[in-house]
Amino acid sequence: MRHRLSLQIGPVAFRIGSAWKAPLDALARLYASYPAPADGLADFTVRLEPEKPWRRFFRPSVAIQGDYILPDAAPLSLAHGLLAAEMGMNLQMALGQKRYLLLHAATVEKDGRALIMTGESGAGKSTLAALLGERGWRLMGDEFALLDMDNGKLLPFPRAISLKNGAIRVMEAQVPAARFGPRLTGTPKGEIRHLIPNAHAIERMQEAAIPALILFPRFGEAAAVRGVGAAEVFMRLTQASTNYVALGRRGFDALTRLVSTLPALAIDYPDTDTALGLVEDFRQELAA
Amino acid sequence: MRNAALLVRALRDPASVRDCDWSGLVSAARAEQLIGSLAFRMEGRAVPARVASIFEGARRDAAHARTQALWEAEMARRALAPLGVPAILLKGTAFHAAGLEASVGRSVGDLDILVPKASLDAVEAALVGAGWERMKEKGGYDDDYYRRWMHELPPLIHRTRDRMIDVHHTILPMTARPKPDAAALIADSVTLDNGLLVLSPADMIVHAAAHLLADGDLAGGLRNLWDIDRLLRQFAAADPDFWLTLSARAGQHGLARAVHRAARLANDLYDTPVPEAWRTWNGLDPLFRARMLARNGWGQESRKALRFAFYVRSHWLRMPPLMLARHLWIKATRPRASA
Numbered sequence: 001m002r003h004r005l006s007l008q009i010g011p012v013a014f015r016i017g018s019a020w021k022a023p024l025d026a027l028a029r030l031y032a033s034y035p036a037p038a039d040g041l042a043d044f045t046v047r048l049e050p051e052k053p054w055r056r057f058f059r060p061s062v063a064i065q066g067d068y069i070l071p072d073a074a075p076l077s078l079a080h081g082l083l084a085a086e087m088g089m090n091l092q093m094a095l096g097q098k099r100y101l102l103l104h105a106a107t108v109e110k111d112g113r114a115l116i117m118t119g120e121s122g123a124g125k126s127t128l129a130a131l132l133g134e135r136g137w138r139l140m141g142d143e144f145a146l147l148d149m150d151n152g153k154l155l156p157f158p159r160a161i162s163l164k165n166g167a168i169r170v171m172e173a174q175v176p177a178a179r180f181g182p183r184l185t186g187t188p189k190g191e192i193r194h195l196i197p198n199a200h201a202i203e204r205m206q207e208a209a210i211p212a213l214i215l216f217p218r219f220g221e222a223a224a225v226r227g228v229g230a231a232e233v234f235m236r237l238t239q240a241s242t243n244y245v246a247l248g249r250r251g252f253d254a255l256t257r258l259v260s261t262l263p264a265l266a267i268d269y270p271d272t273d274t275a276l277g278l279v280e281d282f283r284q285e286l287a288a
Numbered sequence: 289m290r291n292a293a294l295l296v297r298a299l300r301d302p303a304s305v306r307d308c309d310w311s312g313l314v315s316a317a318r319a320e321q322l323i324g325s326l327a328f329r330m331e332g333r334a335v336p337a338r339v340a341s342i343f344e345g346a347r348r349d350a351a352h353a354r355t356q357a358l359w360e361a362e363m364a365r366r367a368l369a370p371l372g373v374p375a376i377l378l379k380g381t382a383f384h385a386a387g388l389e390a391s392v393g394r395s396v397g398d399l400d401i402l403v404p405k406a407s408l409d410a411v412e413a414a415l416v417g418a419g420w421e422r423m424k425e426k427g428g429y430d431d432d433y434y435r436r437w438m439h440e441l442p443p444l445i446h447r448t449r450d451r452m453i454d455v456h457h458t459i460l461p462m463t464a465r466p467k468p469d470a471a472a473l474i475a476d477s478v479t480l481d482n483g484l485l486v487l488s489p490a491d492m493i494v495h496a497a498a499h500l501l502a503d504g505d506l507a508g509g510l511r512n513l514w515d516i517d518r519l520l521r522q523f524a525a526a527d528p529d530f531w532l533t534l535s536a537r538a539g540q541h542g543l544a545r546a547v548h549r550a551a552r553l554a555n556d557l558y559d560t561p562v563p564e565a566w567r568t569w570n571g572l573d574p575l576f577r578a579r580m581l582a583r584n585g586w587g588q589e590s591r592k593a594l595r596f597a598f599y600v601r602s603h604w605l606r607m608p609p610l611m612l613a614r615h616l617w618i619k620a621t622r623p624r625a626s627a
Contacts, residue, residue, distance in 0.1 A: 001586050013338065015311055017586050041338045042311040045587055067318040067587060098345035246352055
């Protein structure tokens, strides 16, 4: 490929090739403080290619290609090339990652104990993880939680945090401008801006943590907390996992172990301060 | 890595692969659906830790693929059992069901079965009754085209398991020049200990060669040729007369040319042991070879012109000129979503 970039994020190495320079320049800026893969190899390859040969120059259109692809994925405009690269990496993880049980969840850690936050898009897990990451917690990831099936620990996968719409302004008020990527407007998911995790999160991205609590946050409701039974947690986590079925017995054993040893709570919150307060209460209860 | 030669070498002679473009090898193997086969070939060899972990995952995936393929075969068997018609497993599922060497690391996409043409309607009705659904609009151009001209029903997909089944009544489209003897394929099929049916060894090769060379544009060709290599090695080792049987059978199905070319290509790329008499010179073989290798170390398709030539050839093999013209016209003028 004409332009190329290698990235190591947590335990996973990516190789990204592109027909255009701009998306990789943006990506390189976002991941400037991440180390390159020490072995120079890649777990996954992502390619950004013109949708048709003439769409390299004429109305450029970026098709997301790579080791694993969705045949009917819509191409993006070149202005959204950075998003295409990020989506390409997500796709490799969702379809190709078999070393860890993958949960669509945000994870943060404090004092060696990790919090797993999962829920549908818009539940606020990325925003909460980003905020907690600025308040003394270590951000482990806002998109995928990687569960090591051998020892039950969580591995960090601290990609740039993909902030959407309202969450962008929340974080802009708290974090210096240098830690943001370009503002991407008019994407299929609305406005998107990437936030670079802080140095603490990146330096410790090889350090696993023991999961301690599962949260199902839901934004926009009056404050409420309820316990969630193991059966419901199990079902919701199988739905939140992209590779649970493919992992067979190993996936089942790891997930049942997680679910039967961890408390789980559903929290509704009207504003982020409420949610942060609740999380802090839970942490103190767990520590006590 | 400008072409897939490294992938072919790694499959043929795993010991020869040491310092190489590992990421390129992995991407090419994934793109050619050969990562599982490669992972088993390379098992126990010194490879970088990251690659070892990728191979380990691929071997686990292969085990899952096998379970899933055999389960799908069992679901179809149950759905069709009341009809009492033979349903013969084809391709990957058959290799797994029979525990053949070709099944080691073999991924399986759809379930392919062969049934007598006279039973097609009953088989389709039984499958639809058991939860499979039509993917093509009934009575539409595609549906009609499949039913009139293809060697299989329009694909059906299972409502809850999301897996496709292709129900064949022969092994080449009706429009292709060779006319395989479908009745003989069924008559000489083999019943396995588990009660499932597969083609006879010679017919398995004939089908694989027909699929690779007498139909389609050689997409996935390296994988299909790897199947042929594994099958030929195993069958020839088990039966000293296998090559004679294969020769006669290929002639009976009108597929001698495809079978001979497949054997030559397998010998050329994978070092498959092939009798001296089969190793004749053919001026077109280098083109087939180049087309098979048209994949670079980023997993991209290369040699676009050659690929296009084989694409054109695939239509030429399938359709007489007037029919082809009509087919292309309809495909080109209808809305893209349904293409």
